[in-house]
Amino acid sequence: MAERKVVSGEVELWSEDFGDPRDPALLLIMGANASGVTWPEEFISLLVAGGHRVIRYDHRDTGRSTYRDFTRYPYSVTDLARDAVSVLDGHGVQRAHVVGLSMGGTLGQVLALDHRERLLTLTVMLTAALGVDFVGNMERASKGQPTLDGLPTPDPRVLAVLARRSEPVRDRASELDRRVAEWRALSGDKLPFDASEFRRYEERVIDHAGSLVQPSAHALATPVPLVRGAELRGITTPTLVIQGGQDPLNPPPHGLHLAQSIPGARLVELPNMGHALPSAIHQPLADAILEHTHRFA
Template identity: 55%
Template structure:
């Protein structure tokens, strides 16, 4: 079922939920500049076998309000949007799964609104904490010295985006996924081409959004609150991750007490078909634990 919810004055968010209406809610939070349609249907359906799965378009993506230039907002306000989605759909508490920027937003929810979460799953993100990473040999590494974004990703992100028409924009996005996917799984360009065409059809235009990259990213540190967090948390480790490569997942699992760390073989910073089943298994295994499913 699709519907819109009001998140703030002048801001409406597109939402969709699948699965039994009386099943335990599971909210999917996508990454920066990514529509909720970036969560592949096949993965959503695997999760919907056990949950009422909710996905939505961030502001300035998909069918939600595009108005950053008129009403700029900080990144942290997007976490409030996630709560607005739950409120608008009548959900008191939910399992929450966040990818990339969605993982940052999920950490904000873990820290600031733990009463709204049954569990959290963090994918392809870094810790909102200044606590050092402690290596197995006891060496303490400040977060700022952990491995950074791969040069090939930074180079792609530095390129200006020209409007050369819808098909050229699809191909640009496909190459983006090729780089984000890492180098351990075969890349299926046609799969991502079909995904992006569906996203463009859903959105109604092929404009490349830039709002989240321009939004204020201050005020995100949650070192103390994450260190005392009580939300059952799963951290997904992706060995081919080019944005937040290992040991970022290990650091994140250290930052949030009691976290479980699960590696998805071959995974990078993308959701190709090869990772759908193992990722769904990991998430469903987690949501069937503390907090209930």
């Protein structure tokens, strides 16, 4: 395991890699306002054992990467995708298997369109297709309104829990309690929820960042234009879509819609999975990813 800072334009991005540098690289891209250490090391170890050099990194404005005043230095979700390319450059990786979760899945789709020469395979999970108005759907869900495309909106009960992020941070214990409650809501109802496990995860995240304040700048980033959804039919990277059967933010059939939008894409649904990475889901999730990456090794 080796840490390094890589440069992307005017920002520095913290990153680290695991495993044998001679193995095929696999880049993990986390979701919005989440640092790279949100990927549990216990899960990463399964990917390393499966024959990959695994790289994770902190998005700008998270973890140990550069923080800047968004009002003075605005950026787009497409810029965040370019950051992922800079991470590959910084680690000397020409082509990699890319795995993106939630917003990371959005970035993965942009990479497959704009930087396809850098991808060996693409795995996107717990996410929506580029043509889906996720930001607008969150607003519609909060008002009890339907989507414009017939796909389900996020669960408004979960959005109410996420809204607590705007509350002032009081102390470490109360902040950990709030984050654990958030993960409980995101995890769904099928798998037993281990509060102590998610408290350990969030303690790592807080210690890594050196701050109790949860990042929020990505909510201000300019979204990928919805018209780019039509471009998905031009993706040539072998793509796996993983749908969490209990995902409250991108519930079924979002994964099916995305898989049908990309030629040759395969869909794997993990029926008990929510919008989280509990240890109970690590093995089946790693198995699905490794089956995909080995198929196109």
